[in-house]
Amino acid sequence: MYLEEGPLLPALMASTAIPVYFPPQAMNGDQLVDGGITNNIPIDKAYEKGADTIYCMLSECRHQFSHSVNGLFNMIIRTAQVSQHQKLRNDIRRIADDTELYLLDLCINTRLTSVLDFSKTEMIIEEAYRFAKRALKQGYGCVPLPIEES
Secondary structure (H helix, E strand, O other), rough: OOOOOOHHHHHHHHHHHOOOOOOOEEEEEEEEOHHHHHHOOHHHHHHHHHEEEEEEEEOOOOOHHHOOOOOOOHHHHHHHHHHHHHHHHHHHHHHHHOOOEEEEEOOOOOOOOOOOOOOOOOHHHHHHHHHHHHHHHHHHOEEOOOOOOO
């Protein structure tokens, strides 16, 4: 479900409803959670709305999957990340021929301790801004997830 109109506060509360940490938010009879849980990089939605050029920055480093995780919560988060990664690959396959797609792969070694560790938020925002500005000024983008033949 995508919210395109209506009251802002319930939409913001739903956007922060990270499972296990915060409860789903009720809105118009539906239970809503953070959209990143089901569609972290909604290039499919942009395409469906008619975009023929799409720019986005990956919200997590794609190389992070090379290390293992410990603990139940970290395994749950990794499972969600793997699912999101696969959805993005499938979306790229589906729209690649009809769309100019620029996925910027920003990897910052933050050493955050959890998804609720906001201690380096300012540094991450500043680094992401510098990276995006430089990438767009130089006119490059990359599709970091190669499309393999199935």
